[in-house]
Amino acid sequence: METKKILLIEDNPEMRENTAEILELANYTVLTATNGKEGVQMAQESSPDLIICDIMMPELDGYGVLHLLGKDDTTTGIPFVFLTAKVEKDDYRKGMTMGADDYLTKPYDDIELLNAVEMRLQKSERLKKKFERTADGLDEFIQEAKSLDLIAKLAEGKKVKTLKKKETIYTEGSFPSNIFFLQKGKVKAYKSNDYGKEFITDLYKEGDFFGYLDLLQGNPYQETAITFENTEVAIIPKEDFFNLLQGNRDVATKFIKMLSNEIKDREERLLQLAYNSVRKRVAQALVVLVQRYQDDKNKLFSISITREDIAAMAGTATETVIRTLSDFKEEKLVDMKGSLITVLEYDKLLRLRN
Numbered sequence: 266m267e268t269k270k271i272l273l274i275e276d277n278p279e280m281r282e283n284t285a286e287i288l289e290l291a292n293y294t295v296l297t298a299t300n301g302k303e304g305v306q307m308a309q310e311s312s313p314d315l316i317i318c319d320i321m322m323p324e325l326d327g328y329g330v331l332h333l334l335g336k337d338d339t340t341t342g343i344p345f346v347f348l349t350a351k352v353e354k355d356d357y358r359k360g361m362t363m364g365a366d367d368y369l370t371k372p373y374d375d376i377e378l379l380n381a382v383e384m385r386l387q388k389s390e391r392l393k394k395k396f397e398r399t400a401d402g403l404d405e406f407i408q409e410a411k412s413l414d415l416i417a418k419l420a421e422g423k424k425v426k427t428l429k430k431k432e433t434i435y436t437e438g439s440f441p442s443n444i445f446f447l448q449k450g451k452v453k454a455y456k457s458n459d460y461g462k463e464f465i466t467d468l469y470k471e472g473d474f475f476g477y478l479d480l481l482q483g484n485p486y487q488e489t490a491i492t493f494e495n496t497e498v499a500i501i502p503k504e505d506f507f508n509l510l511q512g513n514r515d516v517a518t519k520f521i522k523m524l525s526n527e528i529k530d531r532e533e534r535l536l537q538l539a540y541n542s543v544r545k546r547v548a549q550a551l552v553v554l555v556q557r558y559q560d561d562k563n564k565l566f567s568i569s570i571t572r573e574d575i576a577a578m579a580g581t582a583t584e585t586v587i588r589t590l591s592d593f594k595e596e597k598l599v600d601m602k603g604s605l606i607t608v609l610e611y612d613k614l615l616r617l618r619n
Contacts, residue, residue: 317369543589
């Protein structure tokens with residue numbers, strides 16, 4: 266079993282040595298820092314599994330350490346435990362509001378210290394697990410949130426809406442009041458220009474969250490979401506969503522990392538749309554479809570999709586897509602039967618789009 270690494274930030278030499286000795290006897294690897302500035306640097310360089318930090322320190326106090334580490338993507342998710350001799354409620358509230366996971370009040374004994382460390386590491390491990398992006402995965406994620414005393418009604422109040430093909434989930438310009446979790450089916454999100462021409466901004470599959478960006482920004486929806494096929498969508502009210510994010514720093518970090526993958530994908534596609542040729546953009550559209558919707562990588566990927574939708578993904582005219590797909594068929598990159606497209610040479614399309 267891998268030894269856990271703990272960073273101890275404490276300016277008092279006796280307290281630092283005694284605490285480090287207890288942790289080392291419990292088979293933890295202990296790094297020590299004598300002040301807040303040194304502690305921030307060591308946390309960024311060593312990526313510890315847990316940070317224990319004194320509050321009252323010269324130069325940079327514990328609150329400052331927590332603030333700086335919370336702004337850094339590489340350290341924001343590390344469990345953080347404060348050490349303090351102060352027991353006033355205001356100090357406790359300030360630390361927990363900033364994102365601390367626990368408090369240890371000096372003087373503490375060996376058992377108190379080790380119990381706090383073990384509990385925080387166990388909770389952190391649960392949240393680091395890769396939750397499957399399925400309905401069961403959502404339930405598992407919510408159960409983890411519930412185990413951390415978060416919003417029970419997020420699971421209990423989950424409503425599931427069944428939609429037919431080409432039904433609208435939300436429209437561009439309307440105001441968001443929920444986020445959505447796709448339990449079954451496929452969904453596209455698109456923007457329309459003044460002439461009604463569509464540009465597909467994203468594709469969602471089973472296990473995806475969507476509709477959250479505009480909710481977070483407090484803006485009307487910037488796009489329309491519509492189903493590709495018969496679909497089941499779990500509707501999570503915005504109050505529950507915000508309570509989930511605000512209720513625990515670890516859960517918020519895990520949730521946001523899950524969501525941020527979609528943003529990175531979208532940014533990459535927009536860059537390719539801006540600089541690539543039509544041939545590359547159509548190849549990119551097919552690659553995205555494979556990456557989003559292929560269930561069995563040992564089989565050829567097929568999907569029923571209109572040429573208009575591929576054109577909306579590639580940002581070009583439908584007639585141009587038809588000609589390009591015909592070229593791909595002649596080159597034996599794809600096969601086509603009506604609206605059904607089968608990708609025969611995914612690796613070649615991948616190289617072509619690059």
